[in-house]
Amino acid sequence: MNRLGIIDIGSNSVRLVIVDVDNEGYFSIINEFKETVRLGDTDKNSVLKPERVQKALYTLQTFKTICEAVRADRIICVATAAVRKAPNQQEFVDTVRKNTGIDVDVLQGSKEAIFAYYGVIHSMNEKKGLIMDIGGGSTELVHFEDHMVKNSISLPFGSIDLAKKFDVSGSVSYENAQKLKEFLFAQFDNVPWLKKLKDLPLIGVGGTIRTIGKIDKKFRQYPLNLAHNYKIHSQNVHNIYSIVKEKPAEKRTKIKGLSKDRTDIFFGACAAVWHLLEYCSIKNVIVSGSGIREGLIYDFIEKNHRPIENVLDFSIENIMAKFKVDKQHAYQVLKLSSSMYSQLGDLLKIPKSAENVLKTAAMLHDSGINISYYDHNSHSFYMILNSGINGLTHREIVMSAFAASLHRHKKLKLDWKEYSQILSKDDADSIIKISLLLRLSESFDTCMDNFIEDVTCEFDNEKAVINLIAPKKPNVEINRALYAADVFEKLTNRKLVIQ
Amino acid sequence: MNRLGIIDIGSNSVRLVIVDVDNEGYFSIINEFKETVRLGDTDKNSVLKPERVQKALYTLQTFKTICEAVRADRIICVATAAVRKAPNQQEFVDTVRKNTGIDVDVLQGSKEAIFAYYGVIHSMNEKKGLIMDIGGGSTELVHFEDHMVKNSISLPFGSIDLAKKFDVSGSVSYENAQKLKEFLFAQFDNVPWLKKLKDLPLIGVGGTIRTIGKIDKKFRQYPLNLAHNYKIHSQNVHNIYSIVKEKPAEKRTKIKGLSKDRTDIFFGACAAVWHLLEYCSIKNVIVSGSGIREGLIYDFIEKNHRPIENVLDFSIENIMAKFKVDKQHAYQVLKLSSSMYSQLGDLLKIPKSAENVLKTAAMLHDSGINISYYDHNSHSFYMILNSGINGLTHREIVMSAFAASLHRHKKLKLDWKEYSQILSKDDADSIIKISLLLRLSESFDTCMDNFIEDVTCEFDNEKAVINLIAPKKPNVEINRALYAADVFEKLTNRKLVIQ
Known part of the structure; x- marks a missing residue:
């Protein structure tokens, strides 16, 4: 693991972010400090004022102490416009180095x-x-x-x-x-x-x-x-x-x-x-x-660990790493629910655009266990809403949170009034159907052993059939999944057959 | 780390709890399963019915598979009244061992x-x-x-x-x-x-x-x-x-x-x-x-890891381990706030009984960082309310959550109406004062380096003086702490001096 101290000497404030980057390149911000120094309050010729420089030095000394106390492996320090424009730039950089040991990288525009x-x-x-x-x-x-x-x-x-x-x-x-x-x-x-x-x-x-x-x-x-x-x-x-x-x-x-x-x-x-x-x-x-500051973190990750190809995928994996989510189970739930989602699309009428919601909810449906096993689906709601997922709109975040929170509910009722600025009636409908897919997929992985290799689905006007492909007859999984038959019938007007 | 599968064969249901116990004896429940088997539905002579035994075997086989899938190191399986009272008890135990490999410990009353x-x-x-x-x-x-x-x-x-x-x-x-x-x-x-x-x-x-x-x-x-x-x-x-x-x-x-x-x-x-x-x-x-089931977990911890001497302390440490809280900083905030709490007791008028609230809030004030650094004091509120702290009353839990959530607020306003069944006006008052102590203590550990060795406090009718004991003059810490001077004055009618 790397612990970085990232210092940003801006024209208004000087900031320090402490961030942990693990060996796979996943990161979490563990502390942040800000001091309003206003280096940008210069004289007419853009020369940094001595009292501002003094305050900057004092702040940087504090930040250095903090970095040492939290055992940061590395300090990355950049300065922007105020220092860049200052004729006494070099003097500033030298003074900082002499007094604090910090190397300031003055960024070009x-x-x-x-x-x-x-x-x-x-x-x-x-x-x-x-x-x-x-x-x-x-x-x-x-x-x-x-x-x-x-x-x-x-x-x-x-x-x-x-x-x-x-x-x-x-x-x-x-x-x-x-x-x-x-x-x-x-x-x-x-x-x-x-x-x-x-x-x-x-x-x-x-x-x-x-x-x-x-x-x-x-x-x-x-x-x-x-x-x-x-x-x-x-x-x-x-x-x-x-x-x-x-x-x-x-x-x-x-x-x-x-x-x-x-x-x-x-x-x-x-x-x-x-x-x-x-x-x-x-x-x-x-x-x-x-x-x-985040740009500096991503730059560090891409240079030292991995490329970030998909914003949402990286963000979900990042959160999973932090919350110790059982990856194998999460991926299995994603695989099975995605497969049903595409095969039963015409029956369930979940819009194609909900794919990212399904992915997020499937991967993070158990993330709340980290807070407490009891009532963990409610905690997953809180986690998805508040853990800073990137690559989703607010609407998609709320939908994912609701879908995850319903994955263990027998009756699928959704109280979305509070979010009516963000969600439509159709969104609420999609959430319920996505959570049904999650519940079925979770049942199909009851033993958490990836026992079900795949699912194939077909449907006519009377029934929908989900065929489970497995090395042995998956009785446990079928029995569990059939608890959701009522809900399935209500939502689709079709009898649910699982075999 | 040990991963245990704890199986409880009751008269109504059979349950499996998967629990991780780390090397220091801190544990978290990561999954739970329940099947209503009703072994207790026996014939007149308390003989277990074959169809119930069949369902129990089937359930235990599933639980065994789950334990293997999640790589449990050990299965602890107990049976209670239904099996204890059954004349065909031994046959049941033997059948379970033969079919699933699980050793059932039939508990005496x-x-x-x-x-x-x-x-x-x-x-x-x-x-x-x-x-x-x-x-x-x-x-x-x-x-x-x-x-x-x-x-x-x-x-x-x-x-x-x-x-x-x-x-x-x-x-x-x-x-x-x-x-x-x-x-x-x-x-x-x-x-x-x-x-x-x-x-x-x-x-x-x-x-x-x-x-x-x-x-x-x-x-x-x-x-x-x-x-x-x-x-x-x-x-x-x-x-x-x-x-x-x-x-x-x-x-x-x-x-x-x-x-x-x-x-x-x-x-x-x-x-x-x-x-x-x-x-x-x-x-x-x-x-x-x-x-x-929890009794079996605590028994395991006490036999294999450590005695649990204080319920609250163990519970807080357990949560800190799970949420990766910075222990050194948490203990420092606790030490300084407890010291001020006892020295300024007559001035602040926080009741002595609030000691556990102060302890919990001090130790877990940063626990929300695990969810997201941004707005982490609000997340700490959620964590303290929902992570299953033991050894506190509900009132104390809510008080601790509020005190932690306010530790970064400049204005100490508390919206406790929702909890008026649980909190009194006096409790709300104590919360605000405790959060003030947390804010001061957090300022005193700005650099997170335990720089302040101790505090001594004295007060008269006009002012309260907090003396910081440190190897060098703690300018940074004093400046930060003085941001809270307004609030201190409002609450105590005394000018705050920190030196």
Whole structure:
């Protein structure tokens, strides 16, 4: 196992993430620290101020002590815009090395963009998009399609610069908002490929977009407490931009979702998001909880352990490793339920698009055992909802959680009212059918010995027949599975025969 | 690590529990199987019926296969009343050995009572009590005080016998209920020590009492889904007894909490509980979710690994081992918060009885990191509530969960309305103060390096001073801790000084 300390010296904050990476490349974040240092608060010539450098040194010394205390094998430390732009960059790097022994890697803008891209591409399933990573002192834009970076650029402004330059850290005047817009449009005009983008979602990285997501969720009374992969319509970003613009500074603190240590730098950065949406006519925004720090982790894993080919598969395996799920049993349940899903598709009418839900629920249906065996299906619900699965939409996460939680219920009743913003009646229907497949598959692996080699299914207007292929007659498995015959009949109007 | 398969051949059901015991003696149940075999449904002379034996063999063969599939190192198999009372006992044991290779240990009544006692005594903090374990074919009573068995007996009737003998499996006539009462009182009269018991709680083991608990919870709309350590007033047991007595058989299935496969045998066993409460003038009943199977696990651990001296400590350590909690940090937070708790007791006014809450919250405040680092304090809440901690009352469990969940909140607001059946306003107050101590202690271990050796505290009418004892000036720790100064001042009316 490797224990890494990843330090990100940003323009606003300095952060430390402690992450364990096991021998197979699965990782878990075990601690995180953040200190608001504001190195980006420089003098006019971008020179780092001595008092800020002092605070950075003090923070880095603390982080070094923490890394030593938790026995980190390695420290990876990067610095972004504030240090990159500073004429006294080399002095800073030398001072840090001398005082703390930490080697700072000052990332070029293009490199910073690439790490943000790594963070995004390994944590969501979007085929194409425009990534916007707003930091304190720079903004990275990356256009990607089919796992390829098409274009990228690092623009030399961030939340701290904008707030200062356009005097929008307190109340915002009409003139300043207008000047800010003109500045941003001029900056975007300098990026020739931006104009040509069409039909892409904006994928937002960093605190500004996470905050926009939080505010939007509070407005909507969204039922999930998940930041990553939250989708916002651009109209709602505009609403938030307008509300903040019109509120006097002292009333901003009342906006639910906007944290106090961000009120001064929020408006400028929020304007940058909104004007980019406007500039590119983008309709959909997706919040990415995963950015440069996660990009550094994925980069480490790909360089030292394994390629990450499928976001969802890697994420599920990662969670299984952490929760000590019985892999053999999970894969057997997946194999059998997938086989029934494709053979009985026309009868069950579960949409093809539910494949990832079936996969997640099958693999993690027993994950709750790690909390307690008793009532473990309810715990699996909690685990699937909260363990940060990547590569699924929120709707798919909720569906998977429900399907897993029902896998041991005799009566398949689903109370999804709380999630009616996310799930439709049809989704609820699919969940029930998927959980039926899980229950049958779990019965077919009663002895947890992969005894059933395969299943073949056929059906007519009266009955559905599931044939189990096994070296001996699987009486135990058939008996268990037949407990679900009632439910099967109710859902499909067909008698269930298992042989 | 040892993986055990524990098989319990009861008179009603045959069960298999798969349990992992690590090298330090910490265990987790990873799977459980149950088949209703009803060996206790014997002929008049207690001879096991061939069809029941057949079903038992079939079940045991399945369980053997499961044990092999999950690579259990060892199978521990016990049989209770039905087999114990059967004249064809030896034939049964031989047949099982021949057909499955499993060695059945037929427990004498006194041994069965002892294992139930082990299950109880290692999972709750009661100093004295009368344990009642109602099985399908026998009922064990154990009187204990100060971790010593004072008296025990195995009575030769259980839920199956009573239902049959007094014809109370369907609707119950007045005469039959009366005859049942007379029979039970006569049985109790035969146990001389029973009459002498005073001021003891009844600790109930087995499905009947768990079911009584479930029904009572539904009546009360109890907010916790925890079976173990649930407390019922004897008057409520009488209510449940009366309701079941008066309901015609077909309406019993409507009683929420009473499962279908128990409706026929429930009344007789419920009568046994109620009449024992009546006979001994017992006011309080405590449900034990832990019985003979857990007794066998604890017996194994004590024989092969370690003594279990303190129920709560063992349980917390067990959970910490499972959730990979950073022990050094947890113990440091416990040490510092306990020290402040005792020194600032008169100022904070947290009752002395909250010591176990402080301990649990301190040790498990980071347990949620196992689910996901993000929002881990909320996950710790879920973990503490659901991981089956032993040795705490429900009230203490909820208090610990809340205290842990608040350890990272800047504003200490507590929404405890949902738990108002369990918590009082004073409890809510204690929770907030305990979480303040946790927050301070966590700050004092910012670098997770046990840098602070100890704390000394003093206070007057204006201020409270916390002196940190450390080899160097702990600037980082003091700065972090001072974030909590506002809250401290609000709660105590004293300025907080840390030096």
